[in-house]
Amino acid sequence: MPMNGVKGGRYLVHVAITLKGSRDPEGETILKDVVTASGLSGVLKVRSGKYLGFVISAPNAEGAVKAVADLCYRLRIYNPTVHELLMLGVEDEGSGD
Amino acid sequence: MIRFPGTNGDLDVAHVLNRVVGLRADVVWHEKFEGEGYDAVVIPGGFSYGDWLRAGAIASRSPALKEIREMASDGKPILGICNGFQILVESGLLPGALLPNDPPRFMARWVRVKVLNTKTPFTAMYNDGEVASMPIAHGEGRYYIDDPISVNAVFTYHGENPNGSINSIAGVASGDGNVVGLMPHPERASEDALVPRGHGKGGLKLWLSLKESLSRGW
Numbered sequence: 464m465p466m467n468g469v470k471g472g473r474y475l476v477h478v479a480i481t482l483k484g485s486r487d488p489e490g491e492t493i494l495k496d497v498v499t500a501s502g503l504s505g506v507l508k509v510r511s512g513k514y515l516g517f518v519i520s521a522p523n524a525e526g527a528v529k530a531v532a533d534l535c536y537r538l539r540i541y542n543p544t545v546h547e548l549l550m551l552g553v554e555d556e557g558s559g560d
Numbered sequence: 561m562i563r564f565p566g567t568n569g570d571l572d573v574a575h576v577l578n579r580v581v582g583l584r585a586d587v588v589w590h591e592k593f594e595g596e597g598y599d600a601v602v603i604p605g606g607f608s609y610g611d612w613l614r615a616g617a618i619a620s621r622s623p624a625l626k627e628i629r630e631m632a633s634d635g636k637p638i639l640g641i642c643n644g645f646q647i648l649v650e651s652g653l654l655p656g657a658l659l660p661n662d663p664p665r666f667m668a669r670w671v672r673v674k675v676l677n678t679k680t681p682f683t684a685m686y687n688d689g690e691v692a693s694m695p696i697a698h699g700e701g702r703y704y705i706d707d708p709i710s711v712n713a714v715f716t717y718h719g720e721n722p723n724g725s726i727n728s729i730a731g732v733a734s735g736d737g738n739v740v741g742l743m744p745h746p747e748r749a750s751e752d753a754l755v756p757r758g759h760g761k762g763g764l765k766l767w768l769s770l771k772e773s774l775s776r777g778w
Binding site for chain 1: 613614617650656657659660661662663664704705706724
């Protein structure tokens with residue numbers, strides 16, 4: 464019920480983990496055998512990855528995004544040697560019911 | 561042998577250690593594992609935690625890995641096979657990463673590997689450069705590291721590179737050699753009855769090496 468009170472709120476932070484640098488055979492196969500094979504042209508690349516959503520309480524949206532980025536790095540949710548963490552966005556879920 | 565939810569190679573390894581080479585080995589649930597009292601550890605293959613997040617990623621946070629880390633720093637032999645290799649890499653006990661295969665599919669077939677480093681407790685009985693047959697069965701076995709020259713490669717795929725691993729690396733060791741991980745399954749290549757025509761039981765010497773190394777007090 465209460466909106467952005469002093470205690471902050473509840474946020475859903477969307478992240479994706481994708482490969483960087485090394486080859487991405489899943490993305491390449493989707494491009495070649497699904498997209499290009501359908502006759503569609505103009506799609507140059509497909510990147511595959513894994514999606515995770517974190518619902519987190521934080522003082523504000525920025526704080527929520529930062530906290531999730533930090534925990535993903537610290538807990539090795541992704542491997543920085545081979546992965547890139549994409550911060551896809553954040554949604555205000557209110558104060559939680 | 562450590563068993564995680566989803567491990568399926570534990571009984572095969574136990575069979576080979578206990579019945580084929582004559583060592584004494586137990587299968588221990590990961591939450592119950594205490595390193596004290598064991599001379600060596602094998603993390604067998606399988607699909608721990610259903611490969612959630614990444615193969616081996618969740619098992620690598622088990623308290624068992626804390627015990628294994630201590631054993632590793634005491635110099636005790638630690639072996640990870642397939643998913644066990646993925647767990648050792650995810651835990652940071654071995655360098656690099658194991659990515660989805662290229663080409664992108666699950667591979668289950670016999671391959672040949674070349675033994676590059678015989679100064680580990682698991683390869684001491686092989687000859688330098690010896691080629692050994694073993695089966696692979698994995699979807700995420702493409703070894704990757706930014707600087708492949710820096711890595712202590714123990715096994716490389718010989719003749720074909722089935723999963724796109726950098727420099728054809730099939731197995732690596734820690735700097736001092738006591739922690740070894742490999743994608744192929746030596747426990748499935750240790751008895752004549754399991755070996756297809758044209759191959760040999762290339763895994764047997766790995767277990768005999770462990771036996772010999774332990775008897776020499778590794």
